[in-house]
Amino acid sequence: MNTARAYVAEALGTAFLLIGVVGSGIMGEALAGGNVAVALLANAIATGCILYALITVLGPVSGAHFNPAVTLAFRLRGEIGTATALIYILVQICGGVIGVWLTHVMFELDLFQLSTKARTGPAQYLSELIATFGLLFVIFGGLKARAEAVPALVALYITGAYWFTSSTSFANPAVTIARSFTDTFAGINPAHMPMFIVMQIVAAIVGTAVLNWLFAKADD
Numbered sequence: 001m002n003t004a005r006a007y008v009a010e011a012l013g014t015a016f017l018l019i020g021v022v023g024s025g026i027m028g029e030a031l032a033g034g035n036v037a038v039a040l041l042a043n044a045i046a047t048g049c050i051l052y053a054l055i056t057v058l059g060p061v062s063g064a065h066f067n068p069a070v071t072l073a074f075r076l077r078g079e080i081g082t083a084t085a086l087i088y089i090l091v092q093i094c095g096g097v098i099g100v101w102l103t104h105v106m107f108e109l110d111l112f113q114l115s116t117k118a119r120t121g122p123a124q125y126l127s128e129l130i131a132t133f134g135l136l137f138v139i140f141g142g143l144k145a146r147a148e149a150v151p152a153l154v155a156l157y158i159t160g161a162y163w164f165t166s167s168t169s170f171a172n173p174a175v176t177i178a179r180s181f182t183d184t185f186a187g188i189n190p191a192h193m194p195m196f197i198v199m200q201i202v203a204a205i206v207g208t209a210v211l212n213w214l215f216a217k218a219d220d
Contacts, residue, residue, distance in 0.1 A: 001062070003084065009062035010088050011095035013054045017066050018099030018178045019106075020050030025185030026107050039185060040162060048159030055151035064151075067172040068092055069132050069204040070139065076208040089174070096178030104182065115180050115187030119167060125199050127167035132203035134161060135171045136211055144215040173197045 021043070028042030055064040063080075065071045068089040075085040104111050138157045142150040161169035170176045170188070176197055180190040188196065 003087075006062035006084075007087055007091050009058045010065060011091040011098075013058045013062070013064060014066040014092045014095035014174055014178075015099035015102065016054055017047075017050060018096045018175065019103050021047050021175065022100055022103040022179070022182050022184060022186045023106065026103070026109075029185040040168070043168075043186065044159045044162035047162065048155040051158055052151050052155035055154055059151065062088075066092060066174070067135075068174050069172060069200045070136070072201065072204045073136055073140075073208045076205065077212065092174040093177055096174040097181055100178045100182050109184070113181060113183040113187075115183045115189050117183070117187040117189055118192065119188045119196070120192040124167040125195050127165040128170060128196050128199040129203045131161050131165045131167065131169040131171040132200045133207045133210075135169075136204065136207040140211045140215050167196070170196055171200060173200050176200070 024046030025039070025043045028039035028046075032038040032042070054066065058064045063074070065074065065088060071080065071085050071088045071092070074080045075082065080088070101111055104113065135154070135157060138153045139150060142153040158169060158171070161171070170179070173196075176188060176193050179186050179188045180193045
């Protein structure tokens, strides 16, 4: 793996992911006429589409993590080194924030914002634990069963999880941080961000242990 290309791929991919998430939220809300269900549907479909494209194109370059929780899980599995993992996480966060800012420019909004959208409470925190565990379940299960299907599996899972989780499935610390910088449909109040991230990290640690056992080689 060419590390320089991998780092650029992770930054670029996470930036485009946030452009997809935030941009479709802005567009969906603007066109839905106050119908939140329609706006969320547009948001979910666009996010799934961009994920499929990004993972397919950038998977061979960096592994297409775009997510510190996924990077942590691969580090715990011993498939990526500590230094590389830390740089991945740094560029994912930076790329995500830059993606949010570029989206604001596209839609002629104030560049620098902080979200006022409340996303808090035990139900939503549990939701993030489940959403992140489920994402890792799909990734590691997909790699075990049919690696070439992982882009579609992740895209379908996230599209569905927007609807079957109460938090609308952030499942990604970099996305969570970046979305705190937009006071639009996809935003999250910065005060509510830390517990989302804690639950995502817990899910990555617990999920890696459970899923390594579940998807172990037949002779293990």
